[in-house]
Amino acid sequence: MTLERRAAMATLLAERGDDLLVVPGLGSTTWDAAAVGDNDRNFYLWGAMGGAAMIGLGLAIAQPSRRVAVITGDGEMLMGLGALATIGTQCPPNLAIIVFDNGVYGETGMQPSHTQAGVDLLGVAGACGIASRLDVRDEDRLEDLARQLKNLRETLFARVQIAAAEPPRVLPTRDGVALKERFRASIGVKP
Amino acid sequence: MSAQPGDWPDRLFETLKRGGIRQVAYVPDAGHARLIDRCRADDEIRDVALTTEEEGVALAAGAWLGGDRAALLMQSSGVGNCINMLSLARACRFPLLMLITMRGEWEEFNPWQVPMGSITDPVLELCEAEIFRVLEPSEVAGIAQRAVQYVFGQERIAAVILSQQLIGKKVWTK
Ligand SMILES: Cc1ncc(C[n+]2csc(CCOP(=O)(O)OP(=O)(O)O)c2C)c(N)n1
Ligand SMILES: [Mg+2]
Numbered sequence: 001m002t003l004e005r006r007a008a009m010a011t012l013l014a015e016r017g018d019d020l021l022v023v024p025g026l027g028s029t030t031w032d033a034a035a036v037g038d039n040d041r042n043f044y045l046w047g048a049m050g051g052a053a054m055i056g057l058g059l060a061i062a063q064p065s066r067r068v069a070v071i072t073g074d075g076e077m078l079m080g081l082g083a084l085a086t087i088g089t090q091c092p093p094n095l096a097i098i099v100f101d102n103g104v105y106g107e108t109g110m111q112p113s114h115t116q117a118g119v120d121l122l123g124v125a126g127a128c129g130i131a132s133r134l135d136v137r138d139e140d141r142l143e144d145l146a147r148q149l150k151n152l153r154e155t156l157f158a159r160v161q162i163a164a165a166e167p168p169r170v171l172p173t174r175d176g177v178a179l180k181e182r183f184r185a186s187i188g189v190k191p
Numbered sequence: 192m193s194a195q196p197g198d199w200p201d202r203l204f205e206t207l208k209r210g211g212i213r214q215v216a217y218v219p220d221a222g223h224a225r226l227i228d229r230c231r232a233d234d235e236i237r238d239v240a241l242t243t244e245e246e247g248v249a250l251a252a253g254a255w256l257g258g259d260r261a262a263l264l265m266q267s268s269g270v271g272n273c274i275n276m277l278s279l280a281r282a283c284r285f286p287l288l289m290l291i292t293m294r295g296e297w298e299e300f301n302p303w304q305v306p307m308g309s310i311t312d313p314v315l316e317l318c319e320a321e322i323f324r325v326l327e328p329s330e331v332a333g334i335a336q337r338a339v340q341y342v343f344g345q346e347r348i349a350a351v352i353l354s355q356q357l358i359g360k361k362v363w364t365k
Contacts, residue, residue, distance in 0.1 A: 021256075021257075023253070043256055046282070047275075047278050047279065047282065048249060048252075048275075048276060048278065048279040049275075050245070050249075050276070051245070051246075051248070051249030051252075051276055051279060052249075053249075054246045054247075054249035054250045054253065055249045055250070055252050055253035055256070055279075056253060057239070057250055057253060058214060058249070058250035058251060058252065058253025058254035058255075058256070058257065058259070058261060059253035059254070059256050059257040060253075060257075061213075061214055061237050061239075061253075061254065061257070061259065062213070062214070062253070062254045062255075062256070062257025062258055062259035063257040063258070080246070080249075082241075082242030082243050082246060083242075083246055083249075085242050086239065086240070086241055086242055086246055089239075089240060090237075090239060176279075176282040176283030176284070177282075177283055177284050179283065180255075180256065180283045180284070180285065183256055184255075184256060184258070187257070187258075189256075189257065189258035190258070
């Protein structure tokens with residue numbers, strides 16, 4: 001069974017609360033996050049492939065009283081697998097890494113990704129020392145994940161099995177400086 | 192006790208502390224060993240060991256989003272690992288302070304260090320990093336301080352290049 005990506009994103013970000021900071025990965029997860037509702041506390045990525053999880057780590061360390069959710073694609077995560085090892089050594093309690101795994105590089109034309117060939121991201125996260133993990137394949141588990149995200153107490157890694165479909169693109173601003181400035185202003189970080 | 196020429200990593204550490212650096216990321220390098228030890232021993236600095244240097248570029252961006260100042264320590268070969276991720280700092284104007292120990296430029300024993308060492312400066316320049324090169328121990332504190340000011344005052348990228356002459360030859364036979 002697979003989940004529909006926009007509905008899954010909507011479930012995860014419903015009543016998200018002021019203290020949730022979201023880093024979507026480049027491409028599809030950025031469109032998903034923008035589609036379910038623009039928010040100053042989303043730091044959309046238009047590039048930096050392989051960097052989403054590490055941006056989340058730096059942010060989680062800097063903002064220990066807020067929750068940070070990195071929501072990215074399997075391809076994006078695969079490019080920065082080492083980040084899971086680094087995060088495993090740091091384990092900030094306020095960081096969730098959520099991978100929308102469709103088994104393909106959707107944004108670039110649906111070429112098969114390594115997860116389709118059996119590479120197990122949950123296994124990698126576990127081997128890297130991330131104890132709290134969730135395999136999300138249906139609505140019930142997705143609700144579980146949304147609950148755990150609201151109540152984040154330790155580094156969490158979740159794989160969400162989503163359908164390889166391409167809903168219409170919803171593009172947020174491409175201006176990186178503006179995204180950075182509005183994000184920082186929204187959480188009251190001094191210039 | 193008066194300052195010794197070999198104490199320059201302590202000057203760097205003091206500059207990081209004065210500059211309010213809260214996250215220090217690194218892939219270990221012999222030339223940075225003492226600075227890494229100082230950072231690891233400091234309660235106010237979160238030291239983050241990386242698997243590859245580009246992780247540190249992304250970490251520093253996240254740190255700044257959350258209001259923390261970060262520094263990234265690497266050797267010159269690590270610059271090559273960072274190139275595309277530096278787009279993040281450039282596109283969003285994230286401040287990025289890199290402290291880079293040079294290899295492959297002065298009495299280098301290992302020829303495999305030369306290809307990247309010989310293009311470290313131009314690569315950084317192409318990536319819009321301001322280069323602050325240090326040759327003498329006595330210059331370390333002043334130059335590093337200027338780099339900190341440049342990076343966080345203007346949200347720019349700086350590379351403090353610690354020349355191989357400053358660091359000294361790596362000992363190959365023990
Ligand atoms: C360094 C780099 N290599 C390749 C690309 C091209 N590219 C754009 S998005 C993407 C991956 C998309 O796959 P995934 O993260 O699984 O997201 P999906 O669209 O499947 O949800 C790739 C390879 C890029 N932007 N940067
Ligand atoms: Mg994918």
